Amino acid sequence: MPDLSFTSLAVVLAVAFFTPLALGLVPRVRVPAVVVEIVLGIVIGPAVLGWARPDEVVKTLSVVGLAFLLFLAGLELDLTRLRGRTLRLTGAGFGLSLLLAVACGFGLSTAGLVRSPLLAAVILTATSLGLVLPVLKEAGQTSTTLGQLIIAAASIADFAAIVLLSLLFSRDASGPGSKLVLLAEFALLIAVLGVTLALSGRSMRISALLVRLQDSTAEIRVRGAVLLLVLVIVLAQHFGLETILGAFVAGAVVGLVDRDAAGTHPNFRLKLDAIGYGFVIPVFFVTSGMEFDLQALLHRPSTLVLVPLFLAALLVVRGVPAVLYRSTIGTDGAAAAGLLQATSLPFIVASTAIGVGLGLITPATSAAFVAAGLASALVFPVAALTFLRRTTEPVAVT
Numbered sequence: 001m002p003d004l005s006f007t008s009l010a011v012v013l014a015v016a017f018f019t020p021l022a023l024g025l026v027p028r029v030r031v032p033a034v035v036v037e038i039v040l041g042i043v044i045g046p047a048v049l050g051w052a053r054p055d056e057v058v059k060t061l062s063v064v065g066l067a068f069l070l071f072l073a074g075l076e077l078d079l080t081r082l083r084g085r086t087l088r089l090t091g092a093g094f095g096l097s098l099l100l101a102v103a104c105g106f107g108l109s110t111a112g113l114v115r116s117p118l119l120a121a122v123i124l125t126a127t128s129l130g131l132v133l134p135v136l137k138e139a140g141q142t143s144t145t146l147g148q149l150i151i152a153a154a155s156i157a158d159f160a161a162i163v164l165l166s167l168l169f170s171r172d173a174s175g176p177g178s179k180l181v182l183l184a185e186f187a188l189l190i191a192v193l194g195v196t197l198a199l200s201g202r203s204m205r206i207s208a209l210l211v212r213l214q215d216s217t218a219e220i221r222v223r224g225a226v227l228l229l230v231l232v233i234v235l236a237q238h239f240g241l242e243t244i245l246g247a248f249v250a251g252a253v254v255g256l257v258d259r260d261a262a263g264t265h266p267n268f269r270l271k272l273d274a275i276g277y278g279f280v281i282p283v284f285f286v287t288s289g290m291e292f293d294l295q296a297l298l299h300r301p302s303t304l305v306l307v308p309l310f311l312a313a314l315l316v317v318r319g320v321p322a323v324l325y326r327s328t329i330g331t332d333g334a335a336a337a338g339l340l341q342a343t344s345l346p347f348i349v350a351s352t353a354i355g356v357g358l359g360l361i362t363p364a365t366s367a368a369f370v371a372a373g374l375a376s377a378l379v380f381p382v383a384a385l386t387f388l389r390r391t392t393e394p395v396a397v398t
Helices: 007-025 033-044 056-075 084-110 117-125 129-138 145-169 176-201 204-214 220-238 243-257 268-290 294-299 301-341 346-358 363-390
Strands: none
Touching: 007 033, 007 056, 007 268, 033 268, 033 363, 056 129, 056 145, 056 220, 056 243, 056 268, 056 346, 084 117, 084 145, 084 301, 117 145, 117 301, 117 346, 129 145, 129 301, 129 363, 145 176, 145 243, 145 301, 145 346, 176 204, 176 220, 176 243, 204 220, 220 243, 220 268, 294 301, 294 363, 301 363, 346 363
């Protein structure tokens, strides 16, 4: 066995275990667990107590955790929701977000606060679907018109932001035009892969075999999903695209081809959630805290000023477009939608890390963006719940 230390991983997993346990003991404290995990990662990491460090074992599992997080986010993507009035409203809302994001990006660049206005714009366009869904579930709004609008808007924002990041800021040296061609080729291959999987699933023999093996020690569906995740990531890397795009697309493919209308494998997604949220995803968030450059954030007071500025930019870019929903879900509903749309954290962590690696963003600015994401995840969902409780009785979409 390689001479690897598991001490830091033990500390990280202890944080991952005790965080939801502690939050469960104080249900009135409505703080997203991921926020606490990142904050505790900062505390146990080299910046404060030094109990753990992001060594080879922790970093490897952290990368897997990020891939699984994007994979499960893609799994939540439901294209059947993106139609009719919902598609028109959310599409128009994201178009407005893009315009506001570009304006904010160039405004921040002109003020000398960011190096790359386009990267800042892309960072500001995402919504964290993984943080939004629990809030909607708690409020009983997932199947309502309001909930469907928010989920659709978050799905569009997540996917578009990842695509834009891959097109404009991939580590591959080719230009955006070449990237667009590569993205089209990648999309074609994914479409072929999806059709192949869908046709294979219709085979009675294969379906019977999958049912027989799915709950045995083979766990064949879980193994297949993980294999697909890695294969699509490898494909994305081959085409010079970001791995986070591959992970998200892999989840979307599984979601599209695995509808399970017959209810033959109801535990499949629960098992994927168990691997992701039960193991590798918390490692990613705690490690993100350990790698958080607290010294860069606190070194200059001017850097701290960026945090509320970036938080306000998130609210403008993603919150303001929710005014388009007002005629459909009312003023309180639109306010809740705006706050939830402005909630973003995982994408900020991933995109700023890419920006630092490319030299397009300083560690201090990256830390300020992540701090703003932490604040959005801490403040906006709680405020949104207040508006959600004031909305009319939820009515399921027919």
